[in-house]
Amino acid sequence: MKQTEQYVRQATRGLWGKARRELKTELEGHIAERCQEFRLAGLNAEEAERQTLRELGAPAQVSGGMLDVHAFPALGKAGVLSALLATAVFSALPQGLAQVQSIYGSFPNTGPASYLDFEQLKAAIEKAGGQVNGSASNASIALPGAVGGMNGLSESDWPGVSVTQNGKTYYQTDALLYSLLSSKLDVRISGWANPVVNADGAKIAIETSDWQTINWLYASTLKMSFSMPRDDLINTPYALIEPQSLTGRLNFKGAFQKAAVYALVIPKLVNWTGMDAKGKSVGGFLNLLNTTAQAQAGSVQFHVPPDFKDYKLYSNPSEFQKALEPYQQLVTAPVAQWNAQHPAPVLLLKLSGHFGPDAYTVVSPASVKKQP
Amino acid sequence: MSTAPPTPPDANLLRGHLDLILLSIIQGPPKYGLEISKLAQTATDGYFDLKVGSLYPALHRLEKAGFVRSEFTSGPRSGNQVKAYTLTESGGRELSVRRAEFQTFTQQLGKLWTLTGGMT
Known part of the structure; x- marks a missing residue:
């Protein structure tokens, strides 16, 4: 089923949140049903999968078409300016x-x-x-x-x-x-x-x-990089940053390039709820805050939430996502606040500024050092 | 005896009428994506071959426009979840309007062919 997974991942690339989850389930259902039909017609599992995927056409066509339908991002109802x-x-x-x-x-x-x-x-x-x-x-x-x-x-x-x-x-x-x-x-x-x-x-x-x-x-x-390989990051909503709320600072020294732009992806533990297209409540306990900064040669300073000190840098998005998995819902979260024993998994990225698969590269934790 | 399948329509022609084709198929009991694409094929002897790349974006667009609604249900063979679509009231109205428009269009076009005598 690896090919199916790959197909679905490519076909849902660039979509976000509920739209992505639903399309994923929908496509998996389609593929499973069609595979069963081929099985009943006498094909083995592998042949059935291959035949089904051949029939489906290019996954990029699905994702491309879907992006025209699902305007990103869904921001809820318009309100009064405060x-x-x-x-x-x-x-x-x-x-x-x-x-x-x-x-x-x-x-x-x-x-x-x-x-x-x-x-x-x-x-x-x-x-x-x-x-x-x-x-x-x-x-x-x-x-x-x-x-x-x-x-x-x-x-x-x-x-x-x-x-x-x-x-x-x-x-x-x-x-x-x-x-x-x-x-x-x-x-x-x-x-x-x-x-x-x-x-x-x-x-x-x-x-x-x-x-x-x-x-x-x-x-x-x-x-918003519609074609970027950020599958591991995608099921978690992005945090909106209240004006002037990131009053903390985090400094790193290391192989930072002068004038290049870097980002920290910080998970926030906070209950969020929303409504899906049918008015049904959805929610979770995790969202991701992106904070970016322009580096000096050899150092960079990020705006972060106040008192943000317990964190651990990860070297790849899959491990980062795996570490965050238990925190997706409050009931499964080991703690309700990051602490020294349960530090926040964090990604340090170098940004290219380009919307596309090359939007970021992960900065190796080994190449940087936290500075007070 | 089966006849040879008709040559598939030009891609632009198909794209231009995709909504009408889908609304026509979806009327009646709920149907999921695979069913819809198969019905399109079997009912027209293979003339309409809807690829997943155009089918699902179009279904989602119709849902967003309020012409169809969907519900996840168990697939008949695999037991996996499939998303079944039904026409809404406004979808039913839309289908009637588009059908009438299309019929008028082809009737009027037919008159031009008779007029010039170029085709029958």
Whole structure:
């Protein structure tokens, strides 16, 4: 059944959470049923599996088609704006690029999110040879090289897609990234202060030095890389980071490259609940927090939750996931808080900024040292 | 005696009518993916061969649009869970509308062929 597992993993790649789990069960059911039919017709188990998988077609077609259906991420119902913190620090931008300001804030129902000034975004996209049609609450974005017509993301399929603050309209950063990625553009984030989103050569300069906005962009390369091999990380939801909540700091020394971007994937033990498409409650006890930082030569400093000190670095995602398994649900979790005897399994990654299979490489725990 | 299976439709033609094809098959008792693709094949002598890569995304899209609903149930042979789809009320309405549209379209197109005498 190894081939079936491989097929299902490839076919569900890029999907997230419930959509992925359900499609996995659905495909496994399809394959099991068809295999049984071939068995009854006289094939042995191996032949039956081979014949079934041959019949199914390429798994990438399933995952590709599914990504057009399941907009990522599901963010719950749109709510009233509670606190929206404008990022007020600007620094010099690369010459010749249009500038887009951003804000990072928290909403009662959608949670913390990053937004971009819609008019400036529109200007930047047009300058890059693209086009934005419609208002921020239903904008369709097209850039040169985009494949497939993308309908505008509206409030009903993407709650909180736009907000208005002080007379300005803002567009959710994830919605922009989703639009670019689902048009099959090659997307890369580069730089740190005033990072640039590069989509097949079209550059959108984000005017911010607020690490939360920059963190959002780089963390998205982990969350939204549709084809990346992060199967072992995928069944756990990502934590949304409340503004100014990561007040702790964690320093490492080691083989860090100057100006390269690194990420720590930290598991948080917290009860979460949500609703699936049928209104049924779902929940768990674990989510993953991505915190990113730009390194100096030989060192890097991460923003982490306050008092985060009991952790253990892992050298590969499968072992990391295995260590986390008991913590998926509160009833099976050995402890309700990380402590010295039960340290949080953590991954240290080097990020490429690219949305794709090469979004990250794991940094070997042996090559780094924690610094006070 | 069986006749040779018709040549499968052009991929774009199939894609353009996939929703109508699926809604047509799903009406009636609940059916899961494998059943749907087999029914499409057997009822049309192999003309409609729905690959998993187009079938499941289309089913999920129809579900999202509210035209079908689904439920996990035990598969008849393996006992594994399979996801069975049924038409919703709005799916039933959608099917009627699309069917009527398609019939009108082919009728009107037929008139053009008679007019030019190019085809029968």
